[in-house]
Amino acid sequence: MGSKYIADLIETSSGAHYSGFHLNGLDPRNSGIEQPTTSATGKLGKQPFVIGVAGGAASGKTTVCDMIIEQLHDQRVVLVNQDSFYHNLCEEEIKQVHDYNFDHPDAFDTEQLLHCMEKLMYGQAVDIPKYDFRSYKYNTSPTRRVNPSDVILLEGILVFHDPRVREMMNMKIFVDTDADVRLARRIRRDTVEKGRDIGQILDQYSKFVKPAFDDFILPTKKYADIIIPRGGDNHVAVDLIVQHIRTKLGQHDLCKIYPNLYVIQSTFQIRGMHTLVRDAQTTKHDFVFYADRLIRLVVEHGLGHLPFTEKQVITPTDSVYTGVDFCKRLCGVSVIRSGESMENALRACCKGIKIGKILIHREGDNGQQVHSKLLTFPVYLF
Incomplete structure (x- = not known):
C-alpha cells in the first residue's frame, strides 16, 4: 500500500x-x-x-x-x-x-x-x-x-x-x-x-x-x-x-514477521487489570490476584491454538453432539524463575498436567556463555 x-x-x-x-x-x-x-x-x-x-x-x-x-x-x-x-x-x-x-x-x-x-x-x-x-x-x-x-x-x-x-x-x-x-x-x-x-x-x-x-x-x-x-x-x-x-x-508489527505470533485483543477489563498491577499503590494481595487473572487469560488463549480432533458424544437427552476433543499428552515447561508464576493458571486450565522446569544460567557479565539445566521433566514418565 x-x-x-x-x-x-x-x-x-x-x-x-x-x-x-x-x-x-x-x-x-x-x-x-x-x-x-x-x-x-x-x-x-x-x-x-x-x-x-x-x-x-x-x-x-x-x-x-x-x-x-x-x-x-x-x-x-x-x-x-x-x-x-x-x-x-x-x-x-x-x-x-x-x-x-x-x-x-x-x-x-x-x-x-x-x-x-x-x-x-x-x-x-x-x-x-x-x-x-x-x-x-x-x-x-x-x-x-x-x-x-x-x-x-x-x-x-x-x-x-x-x-x-x-x-x-x-x-x-x-x-x-x-x-x-x-x-x-x-x-x-x-x-x-x-x-x-x-x-x-x-x-x-x-x-x-x-x-x-x-x-x-x-x-x-x-x-x-x-x-x-x-x-x-x-x-x-x-x-x-x-x-x-x-x-x-x-497487533504489533511482529505479527507480520512471525506468523505464529498471536496478540490478545485488548479490552477495558484487561486494561483495567493492567492498570492495577502497574499501580505502585496496589497491595501485594491484589497484585497477585489480578496477575493470576491475566496469566490465566494468556494460558486459555494459548490453549485455543493447540490442535483439536472432532468428537461425537451422547448428551443426557440421548442426542448426538459433535464437538472437539482436547489434545492428549500435554506437558508444561516452566523456565525458572518467572515461568513459575504461570504454573497455577496452567494447572487450573489443564487437569493433571505434568510440568517440568528448566533453569537458564549465564556465566559472567558478557552474556556469551549460557547454560541450561534440566531440573525435572515429568513428561518422560509418559
Whole structure:
C-alpha cells in the first residue's frame, strides 16, 4: 500500500464539468492550496490505518465518522473531508453556478487530495483550507492543521471513485441510506448551512445529485468492505467496526514477521487489570490476584491454538453432539524463575498436567556463555 499512488500519478481532467458539456478556453484554476511538486521524501515508518467512508450526500457519513472518533478515544484519529478539495470556481463558472455539478468526479481536485494524504502517510502535517460554498472558493485563512495520526478517516461521496485513492485505504465503508431520507436531510442542511431555498435545492437534486449518485457514487459500493444501512442510526454496525479497528491497531508489527505470533485483543477489563498491577499503590494481595487473572487469560488463549480432533458424544437427552476433543499428552515447561508464576493458571486450565522446569544460567557479565539445566521433566514418565 502506498507505492501505486505515489509513482506515475495519472493526470485527470481539469475542465469544468457542467450538465453534459465542458467550458473550454477558461483560465486554469488556482486551488489556493500548495500544489504538489515532488513526492514526499524520507523513510515510510509505521503507516496509519486509513478508513474510507463513502456514500450519497446526506447519507450520514460524517455522523458515522464522528461515532468512530468518539469510540476510538484512546487513539489518535483525524478526519479528512473530500469536500475540502473542491476546485475553486472562476468568475465565469460562478455566474453559471446553478448549472455546475458539485457531485461529479471532475468537481474535486483529486491530485491535491492525493498529495495531502501522501504527506500524512509519510508522517508530515498538512494544512487544509476550508471550502466556502457561498463564494465557491477556498478560505486560505484560517486553515485546518491535520497532524499525522494512528487512524485517518477519509470521508466523501466519491472517495472510492479514483483507484489511486482506494489503494491507500485499509478499510472501505459505504454508508447506505434511503434516498428519501437523504433528500430530507439535504433540504434541512442546505437551507440552514448554505442559505439556499427549497426550490433551488430540489432543482439541483433532480438535475445533478440523483443522476450523479446513480452514475458515480452507487457503482463504487462494490468496492466497500463494509456496508452500513441507515448510517449513524446503526449503532451495532459502528460498534463492530470500532472493535475491528481496535484489533488491527493492537497487533504489533511482529505479527507480520512471525506468523505464529498471536496478540490478545485488548479490552477495558484487561486494561483495567493492567492498570492495577502497574499501580505502585496496589497491595501485594491484589497484585497477585489480578496477575493470576491475566496469566490465566494468556494460558486459555494459548490453549485455543493447540490442535483439536472432532468428537461425537451422547448428551443426557440421548442426542448426538459433535464437538472437539482436547489434545492428549500435554506437558508444561516452566523456565525458572518467572515461568513459575504461570504454573497455577496452567494447572487450573489443564487437569493433571505434568510440568517440568528448566533453569537458564549465564556465566559472567558478557552474556556469551549460557547454560541450561534440566531440573525435572515429568513428561518422560509418559
